[in-house]
Amino acid sequence: MAQSSRQLRRIMRATFDRRALLRGAAAAGAVPLAGTFRARGAVAQNTDPIRVGAIIPFTGLETHNGLSMQYGLEIATGEINTAGGLAGRQVEVIMEDDGSDVGRGVRAAAKLVGQDAVEFLNGTLTSSVRTAVFEETRESQTLFLNPTYYEGGLCDPYYFSSGATPNQGIEPMTAFAMENLGKSFYFVASDYIWGTGSVAAAIPAVEAGGGSVVGEEYVPFGTSDFTAVINRIKEAAPDVVFPFVAGQDGITFLKQLSDFGVRENVEICADSIDELIVPALSNEVAAGIVNCSCYYMMLENDANQAFLETMRSTYGDDALIGSFGMNMYNNMKLVQAAADGLDEWTKDAITERLREATFDGPSGPLTTDPSNQHMVQNAYIATIQPDKSFKLEETIENVSPQAGCTVP
Amino acid sequence: MTATVLTQIVNGLSLASILILIALGLAVIFGLLGVINLAHADLFMAGMYAVVLAQGVTGNFWFGVLAAPLIVGAIGFVVELGVVRWLRARPLDTLLATLGVGIVIREGVKLLFGAGYRQVANPLPGSIAIGPVAYPIYRLLLIAVTASILAGLAAWLYRTAPGLRLRAMLQDRETAAAYGIDPERASLVAFVVGAALAGLAGALMSPLVTVGPDVGIIYLARAFMVVVVGGVGSLLGLVGGGVIIGGGDTLAGYFLNPTIANAAVLVLAVVILRFRPGGLFR
Numbered sequence: 001m002a003q004s005s006r007q008l009r010r011i012m013r014a015t016f017d018r019r020a021l022l023r024g025a026a027a028a029g030a031v032p033l034a035g036t037f038r039a040r041g042a043v044a045q046n047t048d049p050i051r052v053g054a055i056i057p058f059t060g061l062e063t064h065n066g067l068s069m070q071y072g073l074e075i076a077t078g079e080i081n082t083a084g085g086l087a088g089r090q091v092e093v094i095m096e097d098d099g100s101d102v103g104r105g106v107r108a109a110a111k112l113v114g115q116d117a118v119e120f121l122n123g124t125l126t127s128s129v130r131t132a133v134f135e136e137t138r139e140s141q142t143l144f145l146n147p148t149y150y151e152g153g154l155c156d157p158y159y160f161s162s163g164a165t166p167n168q169g170i171e172p173m174t175a176f177a178m179e180n181l182g183k184s185f186y187f188v189a190s191d192y193i194w195g196t197g198s199v200a201a202a203i204p205a206v207e208a209g210g211g212s213v214v215g216e217e218y219v220p221f222g223t224s225d226f227t228a229v230i231n232r233i234k235e236a237a238p239d240v241v242f243p244f245v246a247g248q249d250g251i252t253f254l255k256q257l258s259d260f261g262v263r264e265n266v267e268i269c270a271d272s273i274d275e276l277i278v279p280a281l282s283n284e285v286a287a288g289i290v291n292c293s294c295y296y297m298m299l300e301n302d303a304n305q306a307f308l309e310t311m312r313s314t315y316g317d318d319a320l321i322g323s324f325g326m327n328m329y330n331n332m333k334l335v336q337a338a339a340d341g342l343d344e345w346t347k348d349a350i351t352e353r354l355r356e357a358t359f360d361g362p363s364g365p366l367t368t369d370p371s372n373q374h375m376v377q378n379a380y381i382a383t384i385q386p387d388k389s390f391k392l393e394e395t396i397e398n399v400s401p402q403a404g405c406t407v408p
Numbered sequence: 409m410t411a412t413v414l415t416q417i418v419n420g421l422s423l424a425s426i427l428i429l430i431a432l433g434l435a436v437i438f439g440l441l442g443v444i445n446l447a448h449a450d451l452f453m454a455g456m457y458a459v460v461l462a463q464g465v466t467g468n469f470w471f472g473v474l475a476a477p478l479i480v481g482a483i484g485f486v487v488e489l490g491v492v493r494w495l496r497a498r499p500l501d502t503l504l505a506t507l508g509v510g511i512v513i514r515e516g517v518k519l520l521f522g523a524g525y526r527q528v529a530n531p532l533p534g535s536i537a538i539g540p541v542a543y544p545i546y547r548l549l550l551i552a553v554t555a556s557i558l559a560g561l562a563a564w565l566y567r568t569a570p571g572l573r574l575r576a577m578l579q580d581r582e583t584a585a586a587y588g589i590d591p592e593r594a595s596l597v598a599f600v601v602g603a604a605l606a607g608l609a610g611a612l613m614s615p616l617v618t619v620g621p622d623v624g625i626i627y628l629a630r631a632f633m634v635v636v637v638g639g640v641g642s643l644l645g646l647v648g649g650g651v652i653i654g655g656g657d658t659l660a661g662y663f664l665n666p667t668i669a670n671a672a673v674l675v676l677a678v679v680i681l682r683f684r685p686g687g688l689f690r
Contacts, residue, residue, distance in 0.1 A: 018456065052663045058523070059622060060622060061622070063523050063620060063621065064523060064524045064620060066523055067522075067523055067524070080517060104410075123640045160524070191666075191667050217665055217666070218665065218666070218667060219666040219667065220666060220670050221626075222626035223666060224617050224626060224627065225423050225426070225657070225658075225661075227419040227422065227423065227658065227661075227665060228419065228658055228661030228662040228669070229661070231412070231415055231416070231419070231662060232662070235412070248525070248617075248618035248620055248622070248623050248626075249618070251525060251618040252616070252617045252618045255530070255615070255617065255618070256616065258530070258533075259530055259533070259546065259547070259616065260535075260544060261542065261544075261545045262534055277525070279525060279526065279527055280524075280525030280526060280527055280618060280619065280620070281525055281527060282527050282528075282529030283529075284529065284530075284533065285529075313420050320524065322638065
């Protein structure tokens with residue numbers, strides 16, 4: 001595995017350099033010759049489109065998020081191109097399916113960076129894919145923007161995240177739950193980096209708030225039977241169950257919790273149940289779940305209304321978007337903000353400007369925190385109503401990201 | 409304490425019946441035709457979407473349960489005639505071809521229904537008290553339904569003329585043909601029944617699990633394990649495999665944890681196959 005990943009990296013670098021040289025190296029600050037060419041005036045103003053690589057799970061565990069992420073990406077690209085592009089160049093998007101799988105995600109990144117010579121990457125959903133792609137982009141110094149809330153811990157000069165850190169999702173949720181739902185918690189998580197990392201962030205948050213953790217456990221991917229887990233939850237009798245169970249397993253878990261009557265005595269709070277998930281739940285299962293997210297379709301602001309109008313007229317009235325899709329949009333708009341007034345696109349110029357970028361859009365104001373290059377953003381707590389609509393309970397404004405690391 | 413033990417026993421029974429239900433279609437096709445049907449997972453998933461469809465049109469879950477074996481059986485009919493029939497002499501090629509058929513079904517469902525998850529509500533919410541334990545009605549019903557399907561299948565195979573023809577064909581294809589049994593027809597029947605059972609299983613499972621185009625695959629490995637551990641080609645083996653895998657998973661899941669249970673059940677299957685390569689009940 002390590003062997004093949006090294007090979008990939010070598011191929012990535014080799015292809016990147018060769019192509020960049022052939023094209024007159026407008027793209028790459030990584031190629032030292034580029035400066036020489038420009039200094040001689042041999043290369044005129046570059047009008048080639050700026051290529052953006054998107055890594056999206058269109059298949060596998062996270063299939064249901066694929067289209068939402070494509071919508072956010074394409075709508076932003078359309079707006080940017082209509083407004084004249086980035087530093088005068090049009091934007092061209094190349095999408096790759098990672099199949100919610102680490103190996104495919106890494107290959108997709110290698111293909112986008114090496115073969116397609118994209119200027120930056122936008123995407124990845126599962127933490128396992130993100131972490132693997134991050135290792136690659138750090139090595140090849142590729143600009144990489146992450147749209148997905150996650151456990152934190154990734155910092156690099158070329159890595160930015162509009163995806164929330166634990167203190168922007170988990171901590172507001174546990175604080176709200178302790179005030180309104182109950183003090184004792186039971187955590188059930190998928191047995192991989194997102195699940196374990198999230199529980200590791202949630203436990204101190206609960207304990208610091210005077211609550212108690214009466215159980216934590218981890219289930220493998222593809223779990224379709226939660227009866228043993230549910231039995232233990234019943235015995236522990238917590239006030240609140242906080243699941244970090246990924247994708248379809250999470251939905252199965254919620255359905256079975258209801259079947260076994262756990263919901264009669266136990267509340268559910270979450271950071272992963274948004275408008276994309278509720279179509280999979282019956283009204284009885286969905287009603288009463290409290291969730292914290294940095295975006296909902298129901299948010300009432302002008303930018304969101306305009307965005308939803310565009311989305312529905314382009315993709316149909318039943319098109320849905322979740323926080324990942326919205327952050328695909330946000331990432332592109334942050335790059336647009338960074339490129340505003342820039343004469344020539346270079347990776348270092350845009351990265352420098354991204355550190356100060358702001359964008360006020362459908363999910364509220366975003367500002368880059370230069371210390372870790374994650375976003376200062378709002379956290380919204382909402383309760384699912386009996387008709388499966390989301391009712392906003394509380395907005396926590398401008399939460400600074402605590403990524404658990406700083407940019408070196 | 410008795411309540412906990414009793415709950416675990418019912419849990420084990422429930423999971424065993426679910427596993428047997430899921431594995432039935434795979435076992436029928438594998439046992440009678442020797443074809444490992446890798447499209448099984450997606451036929452199972454298609455059964456879930458038959459419920460989504462029927463529920464959308466009629467508003468009634470139970471119509472979906474009736475429609476699923478018909479719709480998925482029809483898909484099986486087309487797949488047998490169009491693909492499996494032509495590759496029977498080459499088992500490895502059927503493996504690849506049915507894998508491809510599965511992908512076509514999955515992407516077809518995405519085209520028709522979209523890639524998002526769908527909702528199937530529990531048609532029988534609520535619990536019944538068994539002694540000190542309250543258990544969900546629908547799961548108890550599933551145990552009974554699985555038992556009835558097994559009984560029906562056994563009656564069909566061992567008490568009817570088509571069943572006799574199938575068993576004759578399984579024993580010796582050429583000799584059976586010499587006695588006037590049409591092996592092509594018998595194979596078609598076996599494949600359609602297997603597909604219909606996969607569809608029925610998907611429909612019955614849809615209230616308990618996530619319904620989406622990519623969910624089938626997580627059941628394939630388990631179903632396969634049940635069939636292989638129990639012994640290919642025997643209904644009794646299927647029951648034994650289901651009880652061992654389901655019971656083992658529930659016990660290990662409760663007393664250890666779900667991740668270890670996953671591995672433990674796999675180790676159990678390997679150990680059993682080491683000493684009984686043909687399966688436990690063969």
